[in-house]
Amino acid sequence: MTHRIRVLAFVLGLLLAFSGQAFAHAMLETAAPSAGSTVATPDEIRLGFTEALEPRFSSITVTDAAGKPIAAPKAAPDPADAKVLELHPSAPLAPGRYHVAWAVVSVDTHRTQGGFDFTVQP
Amino acid sequence: MSRPIRAAAALCGTGLALSAAIPAPVHAHGIAGDRLFPATLSIDDPAVGDELSLPTFTYQPQSSSAGSPETRSYGYGAEWDKTITEHLGIAINDGYSVIHQQGSNSLYGWNDLVTTLKYQFFENDAHEVMMSAGIQREWGGTGALRVGEDATGWTQPTLYAGKGFGDLPAGVGLLRPFALTGELGYQFADVPTAHTPDGPSHNPNFWNIGFSVQYDMHYLQTQVKDYGLPDVVNHLIPLVEFAYATPATAGYGATTTGTIAPGFLYEGGSYQIGVEALIPANKASGTRTGMIAQLHFYLDDLFPSSIGKPVF
Numbered sequence: 001m002t003h004r005i006r007v008l009a010f011v012l013g014l015l016l017a018f019s020g021q022a023f024a025h026a027m028l029e030t031a032a033p034s035a036g037s038t039v040a041t042p043d044e045i046r047l048g049f050t051e052a053l054e055p056r057f058s059s060i061t062v063t064d065a066a067g068k069p070i071a072a073p074k075a076a077p078d079p080a081d082a083k084v085l086e087l088h089p090s091a092p093l094a095p096g097r098y099h100v101a102w103a104v105v106s107v108d109t110h111r112t113q114g115g116f117d118f119t120v121q122p
Numbered sequence: 123m124s125r126p127i128r129a130a131a132a133l134c135g136t137g138l139a140l141s142a143a144i145p146a147p148v149h150a151h152g153i154a155g156d157r158l159f160p161a162t163l164s165i166d167d168p169a170v171g172d173e174l175s176l177p178t179f180t181y182q183p184q185s186s187s188a189g190s191p192e193t194r195s196y197g198y199g200a201e202w203d204k205t206i207t208e209h210l211g212i213a214i215n216d217g218y219s220v221i222h223q224q225g226s227n228s229l230y231g232w233n234d235l236v237t238t239l240k241y242q243f244f245e246n247d248a249h250e251v252m253m254s255a256g257i258q259r260e261w262g263g264t265g266a267l268r269v270g271e272d273a274t275g276w277t278q279p280t281l282y283a284g285k286g287f288g289d290l291p292a293g294v295g296l297l298r299p300f301a302l303t304g305e306l307g308y309q310f311a312d313v314p315t316a317h318t319p320d321g322p323s324h325n326p327n328f329w330n331i332g333f334s335v336q337y338d339m340h341y342l343q344t345q346v347k348d349y350g351l352p353d354v355v356n357h358l359i360p361l362v363e364f365a366y367a368t369p370a371t372a373g374y375g376a377t378t379t380g381t382i383a384p385g386f387l388y389e390g391g392s393y394q395i396g397v398e399a400l401i402p403a404n405k406a407s408g409t410r411t412g413m414i415a416q417l418h419f420y421l422d423d424l425f426p427s428s429i430g431k432p433v434f
Contacts, residue, residue: 025151025423027391028344036295036347050391108426113247114156116345117292 026051026083026106028114035116042120045075045087047102052082057105060087065097082107095122151420155247156345157286157301158338161418163396164363164383165305165332168252168284170211170242172421172430175201178217182400182412192224195412199233205432213238219269231266234275240282250286250301255279262312274316274325280307288345299341304333308370324374332365340389359387366403379407383414392423 030048033039045060060075071090078084085104098120103113152159152169159167161175180197184190199217206212215236221229240256262275284303311325336359343349343356366380385398400412422430 025153025391027340031344031348034348035344108423110422110426112153114345 025110025112026053026104027112028102031100031116033118036118038119038121040121041092043088045089045100046078047085047100048081049083049085049104049106051106051108053077053085054105054107054109055085057103057111058085059103060085061101062087062089063099063101064094070098093120095120151422152252152284154245154252154284154286155250156288156341157250157284158340158389159252159284159286159301159303160336160359160387160389161394161396161416162303162334162361162363162387163385163398163414163416164365164381164400165303165334166238166256166280166282168242168254168282168303168305170205170209170240170254171203172205172211172425172432173201173203174419174421175199175416176419178414178416180400180412180414182408183410185409186224191226194222196220196222197233204429207432207434209242211240211242213240219266221269229266229268231269231271232264233269234263234265234271235261237261238280249289250284252284254282256282258307272325273318273323274311274313276309276311276325278307278309278330280305280330286341288341295346296342298346299338301336301338302333303336304331306331309367314371324372324376326372326374326376327370328367328376329370330365330367332363334361334363336361354388357389359389361385361387361398363398364403377406378404380404381407385414392420394418394420 026049028047029050032046033042045062047060055077058075062070062072064070070093072087073090075085075087078086085102096119097117099115099117101115103111105111151171152167159169161167161173163178178197178199178201180199182195184193184195186192197217197219199215201213201215203211203213215238217233219231219233223229236258238256238258240254242252242254244251244253258278258280260272260275262272265271267273282305284301286301288298290298307330309328309330311327314325316323316325339351339358340356343351361384363383364380365383366378368378369376380403382401382403383398384401385396388395396416396418398414400414402408402410424430
């Protein structure tokens with residue numbers, strides 16, 4: 001019995017020892033505008049994730065209430081923070097409801113995606 | 123080699139099979155669209171994955187009844203889940219039980235080894251649906267009879283499913299973080315009636331039915347509305363698990379038993395902590411509340427290029 005417990009303790013210890021090198025899935029941590037918020041016309045859509053992103057496979061799409069995508073260059077990471085993805089609309093957003101759809105790949109190649117709504121006040 | 127040594131050897135052997143190649147983007151954990159189906163404690167989740175539950179601690183007190191003393195049972199379990207391909211996985215499950223009996227000697231011993239072969243055959247990202255099918259096998263006689271383990275084994279085909287409600291309309295946004303998962307299995311006993319020195323031992327077949335109701339606070343914060351709740355709250359998934367076993371053939375006294383397990387999961391990214399109460403679902407299941415707690419590791423996050431990825 002003690003031998004089995006020693007083996008299990010060794011495996012657990014090994015995991016804990018290496019856990020500092022973890023590359024977790026990139027989960028959305030912060031958003032501006034945030035989910036469900038009502039804001040003035042934003043200059044940018046800025047999403048912060050828990051892990052660094054692979055820019056080639058990461059995107060943000062914003063659609064208006066009619067489902068039409070807004071004009072904007074491809075989302076790009078913040079040069080100062082590889083965990084942040086930004087989208088800059090080509091023109092100020094008109095008042096109304098918008099949907100943000102994001103899909104990202106973390107540097108360990110795991111894919112996550114999500115979406116939320118926000119409202120631009122008149 | 124004993125079971126844990128064999129498991130550890132396999133773990134290390136797989137770990138040596140490192141690969142520098144960068145694979146195509148993949149889903150891991152139990153993720154369908156925006157939905158994470160976490161590792162639940164009483165029932166199995168609908169995904170295959172590279173995960174390790176170590177330890178799973180259970181505490182189950184039982185009041186004295188006719189002819190049986192009051193007992194306190196402690197369980198120390200472990201489960202290793204390994205993907206063979208992206209959608210095919212195996213799991214190895216074992217544990218050690220300690221039963222303290224009032225007015226009598228305590229009982230100690232290993233549980234029967236349980237293995238699972240599981241295939242995830244359906245995923246719909248838009249509707250957050252995931253389904254898998256598997257075969258569980260209890261290897262009878264590998265555990266200690268003195269702690270109630272079976273001398274003969276069983277085989278159980280099982281169906282697993284999960285459904286998130288993120289596809290509900292925005293008007294009922296607060297319902298969108300809800301998810302349901304469930305499993306349905308039919309357990310075939312190896313030997314319906316075994317003849318032992320103490321007389322015949324009957325082993326009926328069983329239906330094993332379980333489901334969970336979950337509410338993902340991170341989903342609420344990031345997909346519905348950010349209420350500015352403390353960060354620790356946004357990592358929680360409150361849930362209730364229901365697990366029942368009911369005889370499918372002549373029960374010889376066996377009846378339906380089950381547990382209702384309310385609790386929460388804390389998602390830490392590469393690990394998960396779960397704590398639930400174990401409430402007997404009926405009188406035949408017991409009269410006192412126990413608990414279960416688990417530390418769970420997502421090996422695909424901890425070791426993405428070695429033991430945390432599919433073999434093929």
